[in-house]
Amino acid sequence: MAHNSTSRRRFGALGAFAVSGMAAAALVGMAGTASAHTPKIDAGCAEDGSWLKVELTQYNDKQANGIAVAVDGEVVLEEEFGKDFSQTWDELDPTVEHEVAVVVQAWDDPDASKGFSFEDTLTIEACVEPEPEPTLPPSSEPTQPSESPSAQPAPTPSVSDTPAPPTTSVEVEEAALAETGASIAIPLGIGAVLLAGGVVLMIVVRRRGRA
Template sequence: MQFARVGALVGAAVAAVAATVFAAVPASAHTPIFTPGCDGEKSTLTVHLKDYQVKDGKTNTVVVSVDGKELKSAEFGREYKETFTEPGDVKHTFAVKVKAWDDPSGDKGWTKEYSTEVAACVKVVTSTTTTTTTVDATTTTTAPETTPESSAPVTTTTSAAAVVVAGDANPLANTGASIAIPLVIGLVLLGGGAALLIVLRKRAANNN
């Protein structure tokens, strides 16, 4: 009987201690989990808040924003989980503000604002422009050199420079006298002389 009583007391003590421990664990958990990802070409962020305190008349709150725009404001109890989706062509910055009723001033770290970046999910394909430059090819054909069998003598012709006689710079002035007048006078004198000679011969013949 004594052993049974002792065992019952020990079991009751262990149960009391275990209940105290398990009751204290949820009070200090407050686990926020943020999971960024891609759903096809969409950027996603999953907000999972778990193990928060629950009490009648008390609520926890969460506000989710992206790039400065509010997406969701909600109250929750022990747990909150939701996935937010945004276009995946650019990077996004999500802000999650959690307020736990059992930490109104944030001294315990349960009331806090978190920031998470989600990279772009769309791969931008950059087109590459290829520029082809065509260069005209120039083909030069060189004729083979022909070697003459015999070399012809080279004849050198020297041309004498023509001598140009320059005219008198001061030619005789034209007096206007004609050469016909002296010629007529000469002919008259010659004819007169001939006539005189004939007359003289005739006289000499008559005298004989």
């Protein structure tokens, strides 16, 4: 097995597969060396997904063997198997590194002295750069114009605010003549009264003289 071993982990549930030393020795003696017990673990990174493959062949199936697999600290498999086992995980994120732990418990190697049982870990390096987050394009919506104040009606000019039309020279002359005529009429009226009084006085004097 060519892989990078960095740490070792134990899965408590696999303790159920261990047997006592005396019973194991007796069973191993009965089983002999016919079983090859060939484990194989491969892992790698690809653009369409990092992958992990575990193959166990020629194990002794006189009793149940056990296997547990964890990826990034999460158990993804824990079960029993017989003579052979094979499974592949090929949808791991290739943009990040993954830590994988595999524990195999062979019933005929309870203390892992023969190599049938083992605990191993490996690291799957990231091989794909994560895609940058898309940046939102600037908004193309036109900016709404601010509401203009409602048009106010123009104020109606009052009579006092309306300028008087300019006075022409003819109007000035007519006004002057009107004022002059008023000043002449007064003495003329007085003269007419005096004249009438003189006529009356003459008539009276003549009548008295005749009498």
